Amino acid sequence: xSEPIATLGDALNRCQALGMRVSRQRRFILELxxxxxxxxxxxxxxxxxxxxxxxxxxxxxxxxxxxxASKGVIECVERSEGRLYGNFSDSHSHINLTDPExxxxxxxxxxxxxxxxxxxxxxxxxxxxxxxFFGHRVSS
Amino acid sequence: xSEPIATLGDALNRCQALGMRVSRQRRFILELxxxxxxxxxxxxxxxxxxxxxxxxxxxxxxxxxxxxASKGVIECVERSEGRLYGNFSDSHSHINLTDPExxxxxxxxxxxxxxxxxxxxxxxxxxxxxxxFFGHRVSS
DNA sequence: ATTTATGCAAACATTTTGCAATAAA
DNA sequence: TTTATTGCAAAATGTTTGCATAAAT
Numbered sequence: 001x002s003e004p005i006a007t008l009g010d011a012l013n014r015c016q017a018l019g020m021r022v023s024r025q026r027r028f029i030l031e032l033x034x035x036x037x038x039x040x041x042x043x044x045x046x047x048x049x050x051x052x053x054x055x056x057x058x059x060x061x062x063x064x065x066x067x068x069a070s071k072g073v074i075e076c077v078e079r080s081e082g083r084l085y086g087n088f089s090d091s092h093s094h095i096n097l098t099d100p101e102x103x104x105x106x107x108x109x110x111x112x113x114x115x116x117x118x119x120x121x122x123x124x125x126x127x128x129x130x131x132x133f134f135g136h137r138v139s140s
Numbered sequence: 141x142s143e144p145i146a147t148l149g150d151a152l153n154r155c156q157a158l159g160m161r162v163s164r165q166r167r168f169i170l171e172l173x174x175x176x177x178x179x180x181x182x183x184x185x186x187x188x189x190x191x192x193x194x195x196x197x198x199x200x201x202x203x204x205x206x207x208x209a210s211k212g213v214i215e216c217v218e219r220s221e222g223r224l225y226g227n228f229s230d231s232h233s234h235i236n237l238t239d240p241e242x243x244x245x246x247x248x249x250x251x252x253x254x255x256x257x258x259x260x261x262x263x264x265x266x267x268x269x270x271x272x273f274f275g276h277r278v279s280s
Numbered sequence: 281a282t283t284t285a286t287g288c289a290a291a292c293a294t295t296t297t298g299c300a301a302t303a304a305a
Numbered sequence: 306t307t308t309a310t311t312g313c314a315a316a317a318t319g320t321t322t323g324c325a326t327a328a329a330t
Binding site for chain 1: 188216217218219220224235236237238244246248251254258259261262263264265266267268269270271272273274275276277278
Binding site for chain 1: 286287
């Protein structure tokens with residue numbers, strides 16, 4: 001497991017370590033995601049940046065979110081409202097609740113032997129992970 | 141909580157109990173979801189039914205899935221592939237590899253005490269989960 | 281200089297809506 | 306008969322792609 005991505009600086013460093021260039025627009029996105037605690041849609045990210053005089057096009061938003069999420073620099077969650085993106089500052093994992101829909105962040109750590117087992121089974125080195133839970137509140 | 145919907149018959153009965161008519165097309169959808177063990181997209185359901193000479197239109201597929209899911213007759217999960225519907229939960233985990241980019245599917249099961257811990261900490265009932273790993277191959 | 285990233289325009293995919301025809305009860 | 310359901314056509318959203326330009330290293 002490599003370093004967790006807790007701060008904006010971590011995210012920018014991780015980009016460079018991955019061979020991704022720290023472009024103006026990429027920085028805009030990362031700054032926004034580290035400034036907010038919400039999960040945002042591509043559309044929302046596009047709107048907020050352009051409203052804040054941080055010009056960026058739709059294509060760049062989508063391409064960046066896709067690249068950053070697939071490399072584990074940011075997180076992506078699927079919701080009925082669409083695809084939402086957020087930072088890893090607090091916790092990597094979350095619970096998707098239904099009725100009413102809500103996302104709860106949760107901090108969990110997988111047993112290291114479970115991770116080792118996955119690495120050995122697949123011939124990989126795991127650098128990061130997150131767990132996505134689905135469920136509902138106890139009351140119902 | 142009312143009776144669990146375990147069989148196709150249960151699902152059809154539940155429809156009637158809810159005042160929903162058991163139309164030809166609605167039955168097609170429920171039969172398909174109870175025949176398969178996969179979660180299917182609206183598109184996939186549309187295609188499979190029409191290919192099987194069980195004619196149904198796009199609108200009906202969407203309207204039915206929406207109605208059935210919102211009334212708890214079937215289950216709906218949001219995935220990166222889109223919105224999927226089914227009659228049971230599957231835990232599908234994978235590893236996102238970089239350099240070259242590749243996704244490996246992996247079957248893992250979390251320790252039940254870890255899940256219980258999350259449920260207690262958050263006051264929720266976990267019905268499903270998946271783990272997303274990030275990493276790279278051992279060679280690189 | 282080299283390679284990655286940008287972003288317009290357009291294609292593509294998914295989901296929703298109006299509404300007249302149809303079928304279940 | 307009554308009322309829910311169907312499904313066409315079209316619109317509203319959301320996402321991806323080709324490619325020439327621009328920018329990062």
